Amino acid sequence: MIANATSKTTEHDNKQNGLVVVEMEHLKKSFGNNRVLRDINLVLHKGENLVVLGKSGTGKSVLIKCIVGLVDFDEGELVILGRNISEVEDKELIEIRKKIGFLFQSSALYDSMTVRENLEFSLRRQLRSISKEGLSSLIKEALHNVGLATAIEMMPSELSGGMRKRLGLARSLILKPEIMLYDEPTTGLDPITSKEISNLILDVQKMYNTSSIIITHDIECARRTANRIIVIKDGICAAEGSYIDLANSADAWIRSFFE
Amino acid sequence: MEQSQNQHHEAEIIPEAFSRTISDSLINKFFLEISSLTIFTLRFFKEVFKPPYEFSELIKQFFLIGYKSLPLVGITGFIIGLVLTIQSRPTLEKFGAVSWLPTMVAVSIIREIGPVITALIYAGKVGSGIGAELASMNVSEQIDAMQVSGTNPFKYLIVTRVVSTTLMLPVLVVFADAVGLFGSLVGVNLRGDVSGHLFFSQVFQNLEYNDLFPAFIKTFFFGFAVGLIGCYKGFNSNTGTEGVGKAANSAVVFSSLMVFLIDVVAVQITSLFQN
Numbered sequence: 456m457i458a459n460a461t462s463k464t465t466e467h468d469n470k471q472n473g474l475v476v477v478e479m480e481h482l483k484k485s486f487g488n489n490r491v492l493r494d495i496n497l498v499l500h501k502g503e504n505l506v507v508l509g510k511s512g513t514g515k516s517v518l519i520k521c522i523v524g525l526v527d528f529d530e531g532e533l534v535i536l537g538r539n540i541s542e543v544e545d546k547e548l549i550e551i552r553k554k555i556g557f558l559f560q561s562s563a564l565y566d567s568m569t570v571r572e573n574l575e576f577s578l579r580r581q582l583r584s585i586s587k588e589g590l591s592s593l594i595k596e597a598l599h600n601v602g603l604a605t606a607i608e609m610m611p612s613e614l615s616g617g618m619r620k621r622l623g624l625a626r627s628l629i630l631k632p633e634i635m636l637y638d639e640p641t642t643g644l645d646p647i648t649s650k651e652i653s654n655l656i657l658d659v660q661k662m663y664n665t666s667s668i669i670i671t672h673d674i675e676c677a678r679r680t681a682n683r684i685i686v687i688k689d690g691i692c693a694a695e696g697s698y699i700d701l702a703n704s705a706d707a708w709i710r711s712f713f714e
Numbered sequence: 715m716e717q718s719q720n721q722h723h724e725a726e727i728i729p730e731a732f733s734r735t736i737s738d739s740l741i742n743k744f745f746l747e748i749s750s751l752t753i754f755t756l757r758f759f760k761e762v763f764k765p766p767y768e769f770s771e772l773i774k775q776f777f778l779i780g781y782k783s784l785p786l787v788g789i790t791g792f793i794i795g796l797v798l799t800i801q802s803r804p805t806l807e808k809f810g811a812v813s814w815l816p817t818m819v820a821v822s823i824i825r826e827i828g829p830v831i832t833a834l835i836y837a838g839k840v841g842s843g844i845g846a847e848l849a850s851m852n853v854s855e856q857i858d859a860m861q862v863s864g865t866n867p868f869k870y871l872i873v874t875r876v877v878s879t880t881l882m883l884p885v886l887v888v889f890a891d892a893v894g895l896f897g898s899l900v901g902v903n904l905r906g907d908v909s910g911h912l913f914f915s916q917v918f919q920n921l922e923y924n925d926l927f928p929a930f931i932k933t934f935f936f937g938f939a940v941g942l943i944g945c946y947k948g949f950n951s952n953t954g955t956e957g958v959g960k961a962a963n964s965a966v967v968f969s970s971l972m973v974f975l976i977d978v979v980a981v982q983i984t985s986l987f988q989n
Contacts, residue, residue, distance in 0.1 A: 500950065524860065525858050525861060555862070557862040559858065560855075561855050563854060563855035564856070565856055565859070576863070576865070577864065577865065580864060580865050581864055626859075630864075635749045660732075
């Protein structure tokens, strides 16, 4: 059933070279009687865009929330940047999480703060000794990279859906994360803005050499951004491969995602 | 016949079992809520002394919670002082004790009415505001975003708000008491001619340490309860817009109830020391 695109040997070699940034083994998570993640095995390589597809309610968002620590998993192993997070102390866990960026489905902007303050908020807490000039230049650079340089003094309520996503992305990127997690980055956007966001995800990959997990229902976004795709069904990874591999899968259910 | 009896018996059992299930679930819910609130309170005390401290957010909350409540608290205090004076005059007149009006109103306001009414207004304005704000931050994933970006949302959102509500309510109560006494002076002068100097000297001559100190101390507890319950309800709200309304509503109801409970306990403790 699982169509592995990368062989076990290559995976092992990548791990040896420090190229595996996230590794999940037999990850399980239930909410009451609802077993959302039954047995997830997943590997994310350095500089790779991994797209996770699946029907609504299959636990895709829960999966990335486990990585960033917003949801605690019940069983299994999660290794991030070479550290098994079940074994590290709280202080180290916070440091690991600082290397992970997260773009929320709703963008999750602080609506009582301006665009500048949204970016300043995280930055000030992580770089406590940064000068005012340094802070300002980092903010301008981050906004320039996502095409929002002119919106610096605007409030989130004044921004369009696409601009909000861009700001959410800038807020994550300003902290120079090694891993980016995108939770449905193009949901609710028109096709043109979706394309812009997809291109931005590719730009981020090139500019910052980030490794990304992209949760999406948008097949066009998946086609544009994915180096590799995983399909989740009933809480397990049902298929894995490139866009073309899965679009031509022998399994009609897998193919149905790409039609 | 037997079947009919069985059916009748079942019909009696089902409502009883049903009501037992409901009462069990209500009791469970009550104790779960109490334990959850206790854990939340303990976490507050754990986080409040631990650096880093969010001073700029604390100052901002002082302004929003304290300064922004001054007009409402002031108007309420003035009306209470005025109305209490007008309402008390006829009764005191019957006993020929009108000269005691300033003292009676002052003791009532400072010991009980000022702190309790201000705390209730505070619960309505500040408690519901905190509940709704945090719940809407919860719904829009802003709290998650804070956590992801390496900020401790409990420290940034909860600790600052609870500290602010605890420290600002006593200040507001003192202000409300002062404005209430001024309202009383106006009330006295509606049907008489009493100078401000005479009014206030009569008030302060008859006020004792026991009138002021316990009333002032209990306002810290009122403020703490209002802030803590508002934060607890907002921080643990259900997702969805319905959760925002529920959080705001239950923050007001529970914190108002807590104000009365604390007041009962405070009065008992005060009377123990006075006896």
